[in-house]
Amino acid sequence: ETGVTQSPTHLIKTRGQQVTLRCSSQSGHNTVSWYQQALGQGPQFIFQYYREEENGRGNFPPRFSGLQFPNYSSELNVNALELDDSALYLCASSLGGRTYNEQFFGPGTRLTVL
Amino acid sequence: AQRVTQPEKLLSVFKGAPVELKCNYSYSGSPELFWYVQYSRQRLQLLLRHISRESIKGFTADLNKGETSFHLKKPFAQEEDSAMYYCALSAYTGTASKLTFGTGTRLQVTL
Numbered sequence: 001e002t003g004v005t006q007s008p009t010h011l012i013k014t015r016g017q018q019v020t021l022r023c024s025s026q027s028g029h030n031t032v033s034w035y036q037q038a039l040g041q042g043p044q045f046i047f048q049y050y051r052e053e054e055n056g057r058g059n060f061p062p063r064f065s066g067l068q069f070p071n072y073s074s075e076l077n078v079n080a081l082e083l084d085d086s087a088l089y090l091c092a093s094s095l096g097g098r099t100y101n102e103q104f105f106g107p108g109t110r111l112t113v114l
Numbered sequence: 115a116q117r118v119t120q121p122e123k124l125l126s127v128f129k130g131a132p133v134e135l136k137c138n139y140s141y142s143g144s145p146e147l148f149w150y151v152q153y154s155r156q157r158l159q160l161l162l163r164h165i166s167r168e169s170i171k172g173f174t175a176d177l178n179k180g181e182t183s184f185h186l187k188k189p190f191a192q193e194e195d196s197a198m199y200y201c202a203l204s205a206y207t208g209t210a211s212k213l214t215f216g217t218g219t220r221l222q223v224t225l
Contacts, residue, residue, distance in 0.1 A: 004157075033212065042118075042200050042215030043158070056212055090158065094211075103213065105158040 002027055004093050004106035012112045013081050021076045021109045025093030032074040033103060034066060037088040049074055050096040078111075086113045116141040116205045120216035127191050127223055135186040135219050137175075137201030146204040147177055147184040148213070153197045161186075161199070171195070191223045 005024045013019050025032050031050045035043035045058035049068035063079040072093070078085055088110050092103035117140045127133055139145060149161040162170045164177040164184060175186045184201060201216040 035213075035215075040123075040217070042120075042202075042217050043213070045212040045214065048212060058212065101211070102160055102163075107157045 004091060004104050006089075006091055006106040006109050008109060009107070010110040010112070012114060014114050015081055015083060017081050017113075018077065018079045019081060019111060021078075021089050021091075021111070023074045023076070023091035023093075023106055025072045025074070025091075026104050029093035029095055029104070030072050031094045031096035031101075032068055032072065033092045033094070034074070034076050035090040035092065036060075037090060037108070038084075039087070043090055046076070055096075081113045083113050086111060116145075116203050116214045118201050118203050118214055118216035120199075120201055120219050122219045123217070124220045124222065127221070129193055129223055129225050130190050133186075133188040133191045133195065133221065133223075135199050135201075135221065137184045137186065137216060139182050139184065139201075139203050141182075141203055141205065143205070145177070145179075147175070148202045148204065149173070149175055149184075149186050150200040150202055150215070151197050152200070158200070191221075193223050193225070196221055196223045 007022045033048040034046040037043040046060050048056040052068045065077045068074045088108045090108045092105045094103045095101045119138045147164045151161040152158045173188045177184050198218050198220050200218045202213045
């Protein structure tokens, strides 16, 4: 059984550019949640994907979008990057359903926007 | 809307001293509370959840609905407890189960 992996580990972009971050879920998990963690803050929920559909979203603008693939891996896309998008982006996988199931976190991707 | 507050950014204690990491929440529904921990150079991981009522690595946390608190406690701190601790609340939105985190408390255990 492999854990949650994320790529890349870190990257640097400039304002206005677009970025794609990737996440491979833990074996057997069908749900991926994405979180943004700014410096000195706790993770903030961006959205969640369950069986390839977005099924919940936090307070983030539409330029934050995502995808989930048939193998349950996921992408987070951010368009028109802003300086405030600089953060650690975490993905977490879990078994979906109506009750809370433990979310297993990846190591994160550190995004720096200049 | 749900909110989690951790009032201390840093808590420094001596080895063997008791530890209490504070967490308060606001949520209109029935809360499900968790403590997550992040050790140096490791990923965020679940420490304990209130419904399991377990003691993990000597830590316990009791949900106090009257005071809307979920403080994390350990009677005798160990050096290996030094880490970042996040309190989190699970809110089911009707479709997704999302976690709302506090800002975290860094626990520093010194000799």
